[in-house]
Structure formats: structure tokens, C-alpha cells
Amino acid sequence: MLDPLTDEYVQADDDDRALLFTAAYNNFSGPVFGYLRARGVDDPEAVTQDVFLALYPKLATLHGGLQGARTLLFSIAHARMVDHYRKRERTPDSTPYEAELDGRRAPSAEDQAFDRGAGLGVTELLEDLAPDHREVLALRVVADLSVEETAAIMGKSEGAVKQLQRRALSALRKRAQLRNGTS
Amino acid sequence: MSEQTAPGARNTDEQAIDRLLADADLDEAYGIRTELLELRALASSAPQPSAAVRALMVPSTVLPTAVPAPVDTPAPVDELAARRRRKRRAVIAGIAVAVSLAGGATAAAASEGGLQGAFEHFGNVVGTVVSQLTPGAGTPPQNGGPATPSEEQPVYDVTQPAVPGSPDPAPAAPNSTGGTAHGQPQSTPGGAAPKGPWNIQPGNVTIPAPPITPPGIAPSDPAPSGVPVPVPTVPAADVPANPSNPAKP
Numbered sequence: 001m002l003d004p005l006t007d008e009y010v011q012a013d014d015d016d017r018a019l020l021f022t023a024a025y026n027n028f029s030g031p032v033f034g035y036l037r038a039r040g041v042d043d044p045e046a047v048t049q050d051v052f053l054a055l056y057p058k059l060a061t062l063h064g065g066l067q068g069a070r071t072l073l074f075s076i077a078h079a080r081m082v083d084h085y086r087k088r089e090r091t092p093d094s095t096p097y098e099a100e101l102d103g104r105r106a107p108s109a110e111d112q113a114f115d116r117g118a119g120l121g122v123t124e125l126l127e128d129l130a131p132d133h134r135e136v137l138a139l140r141v142v143a144d145l146s147v148e149e150t151a152a153i154m155g156k157s158e159g160a161v162k163q164l165q166r167r168a169l170s171a172l173r174k175r176a177q178l179r180n181g182t183s
Numbered sequence: 184m185s186e187q188t189a190p191g192a193r194n195t196d197e198q199a200i201d202r203l204l205a206d207a208d209l210d211e212a213y214g215i216r217t218e219l220l221e222l223r224a225l226a227s228s229a230p231q232p233s234a235a236v237r238a239l240m241v242p243s244t245v246l247p248t249a250v251p252a253p254v255d256t257p258a259p260v261d262e263l264a265a266r267r268r269r270k271r272r273a274v275i276a277g278i279a280v281a282v283s284l285a286g287g288a289t290a291a292a293a294s295e296g297g298l299q300g301a302f303e304h305f306g307n308v309v310g311t312v313v314s315q316l317t318p319g320a321g322t323p324p325q326n327g328g329p330a331t332p333s334e335e336q337p338v339y340d341v342t343q344p345a346v347p348g349s350p351d352p353a354p355a356a357p358n359s360t361g362g363t364a365h366g367q368p369q370s371t372p373g374g375a376a377p378k379g380p381w382n383i384q385p386g387n388v389t390i391p392a393p394p395i396t397p398p399g400i401a402p403s404d405p406a407p408s409g410v411p412v413p414v415p416t417v418p419a420a421d422v423p424a425n426p427s428n429p430a431k432p
Binding site: 016018019021022025026029030031033034035037038045046048049052053056122123125126137138140141142143144162165166169170172173176177 | 199200203204206207208209212214215218219221222223224225226227228229230232233235236239240241
């Protein structure tokens with residue numbers, strides 16, 4: 001995934017933190033943003049900026065160049081996502097009821113068709129999965145992390161991650177079949 | 184929304200999805216391949232860096248993969264332009280100095296006496312300023328000492344109106360010397376003590392020096408009447424042409 005331009009930054013990471021930070025943002029801001037969107041974090045764009053702001057002070061002690069920065073970035077993003085869900089659990093929803101914002105209703109066929117056309121259905125598919133399944137799919141598919149990196153971030157063994165990945169894909173397949181009406 | 188989609192390698196994504204499905208022993212699960220590709224496409228859109236993030240980034244390499252938005256973002260500090268501006272300023276200052284020097288040289292050449300005259304004039308000005316500022320360097324001796332002609336001349340001119348009604352001061356001098364040895368000096372207005380050669384006989388070669396005359400006694404003080412002084416015999420017209428050097432008539 002790394003291009004030759006960013007490999008130059010890898011050589012210069014010890015000399016200029018700003019250079020490495022710029023390369024990290026240019027290469028990984030999209031995956032971090034997509035990971036946070038896949039995990040359903042509110043305002044994923046702002047959280048992405050917070051993740052990179054949290055990365056910068058740690059670049060001085062970072063090893064591994066751009067690859068190390070990627071693992072560290074998703075560790076931070078994972079921690080922010082966990083914080084987000086913990087905060088959501090503690091905070092009661094005090095917003096007034098608005099029918100337009102009520103997610104307990106079933107979308108119409110028109111809405112489903114437009115959502116499919118806009119490519120927004122995949123996040124809804126993930127919402128029906130278990131948290132571990134969502135996490136492993138987001139890290140493996142969206143963030144394009146290896147099994148080892150995913151295991152390090154999730155705090156599990158590589159075998160557990162492989163098993164979890166297999167189950168998550170199976171669950172997603174079932175959900176997709178139910179949604180598309182195919183078997 | 185401020186994020187922009189980066190050009191993604193579709194083939195690379197498909198290969199990665201296929202590899203993922205193969206690892207999970209789901210090679211035949213092509214039904215979710217589209218969903219997984221959509222899920223992977225979430226990573227292709229990168230948000231624009233915020234102001235805080237942009238401050239930490241290298242200005243010249245901001246987002247080579249993501250196209251910068253046409254919004255009015257503050258221009259990054261251009262160090263190269265600042266250096267060029269600085270260099271241009273130095274060149275302009277050098278040209279201004281050269282032009283001013285050339286103008287001064289032209290004015291000096293066009294002035295009276297040419298360039299050499301200008302230097303002489305400058306030397307005179309410097310000498311005058313130094314003589315005014317340095318105590319004792321340019322001041323004439325107070326009591327009968329040799330003085331410069333420029334400072335002795337006003338004294339000589341002051342004595343001219345001392346004899347009103349007499350067009351020729353020469354005959355007036357003997358008349359006024361009947362009782363006093365120095366008639367002309369006493370008649371100076373304001374009672375200022377005349378300096379220099381007024382009490383000096385042309386024949387007397389000795390030039391009065393400041394130590395000779397005691398302080399407090401003006402050199403124009405009349406000598407005792409009893410002492411015959413040959414000064415009255417000298418007509419006023421015989422005042423040396425150059426009062427600064429009384430030894431030379």
C-alpha cells in the first residue's frame with residue numbers, strides 16, 4: 001500500500017516529525033475515517049482529526065516508520081471508538097423526539113433503493129453484527145491491517161482473530177442474503 | 184462534506200477482498216464480495232485536515248494524494264518568497280546608496296572649484312567645526328598674543344568709527360595723543376580693551392606675549408604719563424596693513 005513517495009518519508013522520520021506526520025495523514029486519514037464510519041462513531045471527521053493530533057506527540061518515540069505509525073494510528077482510533085461507545089452508554093439520550101430521526105422505523109423501498117445506490121447500505125449491514133465482528137471487519141477490510149496488527153489492537157491472539165474474522169464474514173453473508181432476498 | 188475521494192486501485196481492493204475470503208474459507212461467497220468492496224471503499228475518502236492538524240504538517244507537502252479544496256485556506260508560509268524579497272530589498276538599498284553617492288560626486292564636480300575645491304571647502308568646514316568644538320584650539324589669545332587674521336580684523340574695524348567727523352584717521356591720532364599715550368584705543372566704543380598691536384611700536388620688535396601682560400590689566404591701559412612713550416609719534420595710518428602680524432608693516 002505504501003508508495004515510493006511515502007517510503008522517502010520513512011527514511012526521514014527521525015529527522016523531521018512533521019514530514020512523517022504529513023505522510024501519515026496523507027496515507028491513513030482515509031482509512032481511519034472509514035474505520036470510524038464503519039464503527040458508527042458520531043462525527044467521524046472530527047474524531048479523525050483528534051486521532052492524528054494524538055499521534056503527533058508519540059512520533060518522537062515511534063519505531064517502524066510509516067508502518068509503525070499506521071499501527072499506532074489505528075490503536076488510537078480503536079481507543080477513541082471504545083471511549084465513544086462507553087460515553088454513549090453512560091449518557092442518556094435527552095434529545096427531543098423527532099420522527100425524522102427515529103431509527104426504529106423500517107425504511108421504505110425507495111429509501112432502501114437510494115441508499116443502495118449511494119453505497120450507504122454496508123454500514124447498516126455492520127450495525128446488525130456483533131461488536132467483535134464489526135471490529136474485526138473494520139480493521140481487516142477498511143483499515144487493511146494484517147492479522148497480527150488486528151490481534152495486537154484487539155488484544156486477542158492471531159488464531160482468535162482468524163476465527164472471529166471467519167464468523168464475521170459468515171454473519172455478514174447471512175445478513176446480505178436476508179437483505180437482498182437471496183439465499 | 185470536506186472529504187474527497189482519493190483515486191483508489193480497484194484491482195488491488197478486489198485482490199485484497201479475494202485473499203480475505205480465501206483465508207476465511209469462503210471462496211464461494213461472492214454474494215458478500217460487493218458488500219466488502221463497498222466497505223473497503225469507505226477508506227478511499229479522506230477528510231481535509233483541520234487547522235490544528237495542518238499546523239503540524241509540512242506546508243509544502245500538504246496532501247499530495249488528496250486534492251486540496253478550493254476553499255479559502257490560509258496560504259502557507261513561503262520561505263523561498265521571503266528570501267527573494269529580502270534579497271531584492273538588499274539590491275534596492277545598494278542601488279539607492281550608489282545613486283546617492285553618484286549624485287553627491289556630481290554636485291561636488293559641478294560646484295565652484297571643481298572636485299578639488301569641494302574637498303578644500305569640506306576641509307575648511309571641518310577645521311572650523313573642530314576649532315569651535317575644541318576649547319583652546321582655535322580661540323585667539325586674550326591678551327596681546329598672536330591672533331589669526333580673521334579674529335583680529337573686527338577689532339581693527341571697530342576703531343574706525345571711534346573718530347567721528349574725521350575722514351582721515353591719521354591726523355586724528357596725533358591730536359588725541361596729547362595727554363594720553365594711546366588715544367585711539369581709549370576711544371573704542373564700549374570701553375573694550377583693544378588687542379594686539381595698538382600699544383606696539385613698529386620699531387619695537389618685541390611682540391607682546393600673553394605671559395608678559397598680567398591678567399586683569401588690559402593691554403590698552405595707558406602707560407604712566409611720566410614715561411615717554413614713542414607711540415604717539417606713530418600716526419594711526421601707520422597701523423600695519425596686517426594687524427595680525429605687527430612686526431611687518
